[in-house]
Amino acid sequence: MYFHALIPYKPINPKTRLSSVMTQGEREEFAEVMLGDVISAVRKTGCEATLLCTTRYACIETRVAIRKEGLNEAINWALPQFRCPALIIMSDLPLITPESLRRILSTKADMAIVPGLGGGTNVIFVKHPETFHVEYYGFSFRRHLQIADELGLNVDIVDSMRMATDIDEPVDLVELMIHGRGNAREWLYEHGFSLSIENGRTSVTRNGEKLS
Numbered sequence: 569m570y571f572h573a574l575i576p577y578k579p580i581n582p583k584t585r586l587s588s589v590m591t592q593g594e595r596e597e598f599a600e601v602m603l604g605d606v607i608s609a610v611r612k613t614g615c616e617a618t619l620l621c622t623t624r625y626a627c628i629e630t631r632v633a634i635r636k637e638g639l640n641e642a643i644n645w646a647l648p649q650f651r652c653p654a655l656i657i658m659s660d661l662p663l664i665t666p667e668s669l670r671r672i673l674s675t676k677a678d679m680a681i682v683p684g685l686g687g688g689t690n691v692i693f694v695k696h697p698e699t700f701h702v703e704y705y706g707f708s709f710r711r712h713l714q715i716a717d718e719l720g721l722n723v724d725i726v727d728s729m730r731m732a733t734d735i736d737e738p739v740d741l742v743e744l745m746i747h748g749r750g751n752a753r754e755w756l757y758e759h760g761f762s763l764s765i766e767n768g769r770t771s772v773t774r775n776g777e778k779l780s
Contacts, residue, residue, distance in 0.1 A: 571615055571652075571653035571654065571655055571673065571693075572615065572616055572617070572650060572652055572653075572654055572655070573610045573615050573616070573617035573618070573650065573655040573656075574617070574618055574620060574643065574646055574647075574654055574655065574656050574657070574658060575597075575603070575606060575610070575617055575619050575620065575630070575657055575658070575659050576608070576619075576620045576639055576642065576643065576658065576731055577586050577603055577619045577621050577622075577659045578621070578622050579596065579597070579599075579600070579621060579622070579623055579625045580593070580596065580622070580623050581596070582595055582596060582599040583598065583599055583735070583736065583749040583765075584597045584661070585736050585737045586598070586631065586736075586737065586738060586773075587734075588738065588779070589774060591736050591742075593695070594667070594759065597755070598752070598755060598756075599660070601658040601751050601752045601755045602651075602659060602660050602661075602662040602735060602752045603619075604750075604751055604752075605662040605664070605695070605750035605751055605752050606657060606658075606659055606660075606661055606662065606664055607627075607629050607630060608750065609664045609665055609666050609668075609669055609750075610655070610657065610669065611629065612666040613666050613669050613670055613673060615655060615669075615673075616630070616631075617629075617630040617631070617659050618630060618632070618633055619631070619632045619633065619659075620629040620633055620635050620642045620643065620646060621633070621634055621635070622634075622635070630652075638702055638729065639704050639705075640701075640702055640703055640705075643656060643702045643704075644701045644702060647698065647700055647701065647702075648697075648698050649698075649701070650697040650698060652697075653693065653694065653695045653697065654692075654693070654694055654697035655669075655672075655673070655691070655692070655693050656691065656692040656693075656694075656702065657690070657691045657692075658684075658690050658691070658734055660734045660735045660736065661675055661690060661691070661730075661731060661733070661734055661735075662735060662744055662748055662750055662752035662753070663729070663730040663731075663733050663743065663744060663748055663749075664730055664731055664736070664749050665730060665749065666703050667762065668728050668730045668731055669731075671726060671728065672691060672693045672724075672726050672728075672731070673693060674693060675693065675706075675724040675726075676724070677721075677722045677723055677724035678695055678696070678716070678721040678722050678723070679692065679693065679694045679695065679716050679721045679722070679723050679724070680692070680693040680723070680724040680725075681693075681709070681712055681713070681716075681723060681724070681725055682724050682725075682726045682731040682732060683709040683725070683732060684709070684732055684734050685732055685733065685734075687706070687707040687708070687710065688704070688707075688708050688709060689702075689704060689708040689709050689711050690731055690732060690734055691726075691731050692712065694721075695779070699719060700715065700716075700719065700721075701715065702715075703715065713725075726773065729747075730747070733747075737754075738772065738779040739772075740759065741756060741772045742763070742771065742772050743777070744756065744769055745757070745761065745762075745763050745772060746763070746770070756772075760774045760775040761773070761774050762774075764778075
């Protein structure tokens with residue numbers, strides 16, 4: 569089955585909740601490296617991809633569409649143009665692997681969804697995207713299930729640690745440094761981040777100092 573991936577991406581001043589541990593330049597570089605890991609995993613499944621970017625951005629591995637409106641508006645602009653199944657995947661999922669993606673792509677259901685930690689939505693695979701629309705932010709996982717129900721779609725809820733773990737805050741870096749396989753994990757080590765054990769719990773330090 570041929571399908572196409574849609575990856576929202578913010579090149580300028582991304583990941584503001586990492587501001588306490590990275591400069592803006594570092595956050596932009598780190599976000600780009602995470603995006604590269606996601607694109608690599610997507611392409612290894614045989615899928616082509618389009619980036620939905622808020623500003624101009626050059627990427628030789630994917631198509632790029634510039635959309636200045638909000639996340640929901642940009643994705644809902646794109647979905648009716650699809651003539652094949654669509655994979656909507658966030659750019660901050662560097663734990664993702666081709667194997668974990670194939671789990672969602674092999675669904676027999678009309679739609680498959682991966683909830684993020686805290687009730688968000690990290691990945692949606694929908695076989696008829698022209699009929700679907702998204703409503704991200706807040707408790708979007710339940711809202712997307714409601715939309716699917718309203719459309720009469722049967723849904724496969726995929727439980728995946730790798731696809732559920734998005735990198736938003738300093739505490740999330742622990743999972744990436746433990747379980748990551750790609751360039752984002754290496755970027756952290758190269759920039760002074762390391763794992764440490766304190767009171768029996770794993771945490772991340774940078775240049776020997778505990779992250780706030």
